[in-house]
Amino acid sequence: AQKITQTQPGMFVQEKEAVTLDCTYDTSDQSYGLFWYKQPSSGEMIFLIYQGSYDEQNATEGRYSLNFQKARKSANLVISASQLGDSAMYFCAMSILTGGGNKLTFGTGTQLKVEL
Amino acid sequence: SAVISQKPSRDICQRGTSLTIQCQVDSQVTMMFWYRQQPGQSLTLIATANQGSEATYESGFVIDKFPISRPNLTFSTLTVSNMSPEDSSIYLCSATGRTEAFFGQGTRLTVV
Numbered sequence: 001a002q003k004i005t006q007t008q009p010g011m012f013v014q015e016k017e018a019v020t021l022d023c024t025y026d027t028s029d030q031s032y033g034l035f036w037y038k039q040p041s042s043g044e045m046i047f048l049i050y051q052g053s054y055d056e057q058n059a060t061e062g063r064y065s066l067n068f069q070k071a072r073k074s075a076n077l078v079i080s081a082s083q084l085g086d087s088a089m090y091f092c093a094m095s096i097l098t099g100g101g102n103k104l105t106f107g108t109g110t111q112l113k114v115e116l
Numbered sequence: 117s118a119v120i121s122q123k124p125s126r127d128i129c130q131r132g133t134s135l136t137i138q139c140q141v142d143s144q145v146t147m148m149f150w151y152r153q154q155p156g157q158s159l160t161l162i163a164t165a166n167q168g169s170e171a172t173y174e175s176g177f178v179i180d181k182f183p184i185s186r187p188n189l190t191f192s193t194l195t196v197s198n199m200s201p202e203d204s205s206i207y208l209c210s211a212t213g214r215t216e217a218f219f220g221q222g223t224r225l226t227v228v
Contacts, residue, residue, distance in 0.1 A: 035217060043206050045159075045219035047117075052215060091158060095217065101147030102212035106158045 002027045002094050004107035011112050013082045020067070021077045021110045023092030029053075033095040033102060034075040036066065039109075040088045048090075051075060082114045118143050118211045122220025129199055129227050136195045137223045139209035144189035150182070153206040153222075162207075165192045199227045 003026040013019035025034065032053045038046040051059045051066045059066040067076040079086055091109045095102035119142040129135050139148065148165040162182055163171040171184035186192045196203055204227045209220045 033215065037219075043153075043222040043224055045208060045222070047216060047218055050215045093159075093217075095212075097214070101145070101149065101164070102214075102217045103147075103149060103161065103164060104151075104159070104210070104217060105161075108158050 002029075002032075002096060002105045004092050004094050004105055006092055006107035006110050008110045009108070011110055012115060013079075013112065014115055015084060016081055018078060018080045019082055019112065021079070021090050021092075021112065023075045023077065023107060025073050025075060025092075025094050027073075027094065027096075029096055031097065033097070034066070034068070035093040035095065035102075035104065036064070036075075036077045037091045037093065038086075038088045039091060045091075049077070079112075084114050084116070087112060087114045117216065118145065118213070118218045120209060120211055120218055120220040122209055122223060124223055125221055126224040127226070129225065131200050131227055133199055134195055134197045135199065135225060136193050137207055137209070139192050139194075139211075139220050141190045141211045145211040145213075146189070147212065148186065148192045149210040149212070150184065150192075150194045151208045151210065151219075153208065155204065159208065162194070196225065199225075201227045203227050 005024045034051045036048040049061045063080045065078045089109045092107040093104040121140045150162040151159040162177045163173045165186040183195045207223045
């Protein structure tokens with residue numbers, strides 16, 4: 001079974017600063033994917049970034065980067081130059097590829113608040 | 117990236133009734149997934165919707181309560197049956213590729 005742990009229920013960051021959201025995972029599978037999502041108060045799930053277990057480089061997408069440390073089973077999200085619009089709930093998720101689709105297991109989330 | 121249209125976006129329903137949620141994907145996908153997000157909680161997988169076969173349900177979810185249809189590779193429905201206030205949640209569908217997983221806008225259901 002897969003398990004995702006997010007130990008920070010809430011985080012505060014000042015505008016324009018960088019922030020790291022923690023995520024650790026547990027799985028016995030060798031092939032897996034790690035995802036991060038942003039969920040604003042509207043409830044939609046916005047895909048941010050993906051890291052495959054065999055990817056050697058850390059994934060980056062604009063201001064988002066994923067600090068992947070496979071031996072430590074961690075996949076932390078780094079948001080650079082925080083903006084007020086980054087205030088939202090952030091979920092880390094793990095996938096086990098199943099017959100052509102990514103079946104996701106989610107962490108409990110981190111509520112990020114960006115302050116002036 | 118896939119675009120998923122989900123409707124309704126929200127609804128308020130009487131207990132004992134049923135609601136069907138629809139998801140339309142703008143491209144063909146092998147599998148679609150349905151999730152539930154109870155208030156203040158994370159997402160939990162309800163079932164995997166396969167085209168041409170019955171859906172596969174996760175532990176704690178049954179077909180009688182959450183029947184799913186998948187008539188083709190771009191469309192799926194989830195019905196929440198015989199609703200009670202405990203069913204008040206956000207329901208989301210998902211379509212995935214190898215390195216991505218996109219979600220519909222979600223259906224915010226309130227049962228009164």
